[in-house]
Amino acid sequence: MSTLRLSDADNVVTAVTALAVGDEGAIQPIPRGHKIATRSIAKGEAVLKYAQIIGYAAEDIAAGEHVHTHNLEFRNVDAEYEFSTNLRPVTPVDVPDTFMGYRRATGRVGTRNYIAVLTSVNCSATAARMIAQHFTPEILADYPNIDGVVAFVHGTGCAMGGDGTGFEFLQRTLWGYARNPNVGGVLLAGLGCEMMQIDWLIEAYGLTPGPLFQTMNIQDVGGLRKTVDLGIAKITAMLPEVNKAKREECPASELMVALQCGGSDAWSGITANPAVGYACDLLVAQGGTGVLAETPEIYGAEHLLTARAANREVGDKLVDLIRWWEDYTERNRGSMDNNPSPGNKKGGLTTILEKSLGAAAKGGTTPLNGVYRYAEQVTAKGFTFMDSPGYDPASVTGQIASGCNLVVFTTGRGSAFGSKPSPTLKVATNTEMYNRMVDDMDVNAGRILTDGASVEEVGREIYQAWLRMASGEQSKSEAQGLGDYEFVPWQVGAVM
CATH class of the missing domain: 3.40.50 (Rossmann fold)
Known part of the structure; x- marks a missing residue:
């Protein structure tokens, strides 16, 4: 098989192997994975693959010609949408499959058991990485049910609109990671003066600080070194509790x-x-x-x-x-x-x-x-x-x-x-x-x-x-x- 046709309606096929001139009617070399016209396609005519429009001929295309960026143009979608016309019923299984996961107090199930060091702003990224890097495989060897301590840092959190889309996205992302079922403990580290205030996040999403959800700001703690030391101490205190999680069916x-x-x-x-x-x-x-x-x-x-x-x-x-x-x-x-x-x-x-x-x-x-x-x-x-x-x-x-x-x-x-x-x-x-x-x-x-x-x-x-x-x-x-x-x-x- 040298070419692959995905639908009888298509006017192009895909080269399974590189085609030389004369192979499968090719009038020019066709790279592997690229398209070849199966018939002449007039300028402006729709090019079809999967029985769907993938673009329009930018010029007249001859049968056997390579169809790619040089002769296929894009146009914005202008579709008439149909709704709920292709609903295939789902047949539930009689006997469910299972896996060994971590069932959380929320009822949700994790596939991993991490401690996350989250940052509200880029200014606390270095502190977060230093804290996470302290917990080497040698230290975590005493806690076999913990997959690791990971710093999740980013390049924003300040100099952003306080009520804009980006602000909402970051808030939801931080909250979502904090409550992902693969996370057993959270330390949220900030600078203190940033737009993404930790207190606002806690208030907006109803987060409750406790033994497995700790927060701190570099400015309140007294600088980078003190923050790293405090963060290490907070996570060290979490380790025995997070390690109590056991996989169950x-x-x-x-x-x-x-x-x-x-x-x-x-x-x-x-x-x-x-x-x-x-x-x-x-x-x-x-x-x-x-x-x-x-x-x-x-x-x-x-x-x-x-x-x-x-x-x-x-x-x-x-x-x-x-x-x-x-x-x-x-x-x-x-x-x-x-x-x-x-x-x-x-x-x-x-x-x-x-x-x-x-x-x-x-x-x-x-x-x-x-x-x-x-x-x-x-x-x-x-x-x-x-x-x-x-x-x-x-x-x-x-x-x-x-x-x-x-x-x-x-x-x-x-x-x-x-x-x-x-x-x-x-x-x-x-x-x-x-x-x-x-x-x-x-x-x-x-x-x-x-x-x-x-x-x-x-x-x-x-x-x-x-x-x-x-x-x-x-x-x-x-x-x-x-x-x-x-x-x-x-x-x-x-x-x-």
């Missing part, structure tokens, strides 16, 4: 998985993303939750999700997000087609419409039961959506703040990503990259192309890996220590 319905992709290529929407979608369907059947994000990366595919909206209210929320992003990019003199990245394009993707159609496949086929703002707590079960940018670290940060206790991340170009406190499972879209980066990839969805594996088979492999990872098995990114620098709250609004 919990139903798979307690899993909330962040559905993420990055470093995508042409195979993302053909192998890994559909396989993750199948795994999401399996989880939803168990009563669990999948959280799709990256609003710019469903642009052009959102009509497929509104058709799956459980009701009109859910569908309208998604459309409102799309309209916000169109306005946001226009105000900032950008374009929704600024994404895909150069690496995405080298891998065969051309427009955001094409990328989105593949990215949306991570959400499977079940009804869309909820749409949430960035870092907002996800309360609905089943398949849901959270607003975020397409920048992976910022998106995953929001998903973890929303309550996700696991992350799955598909990649075609190869992405060195990991996350804490919720671990990341990496899924490769193609076998070539999997073999090249085998130390980073957990699952090879490229087998769908190279070995004849089915999407369902790889999807079950991913789902079973979630259960094992939720029970404590380390993913490859986790084992390599990734996640200490991937906390990136989405910063929106003026910096003043």
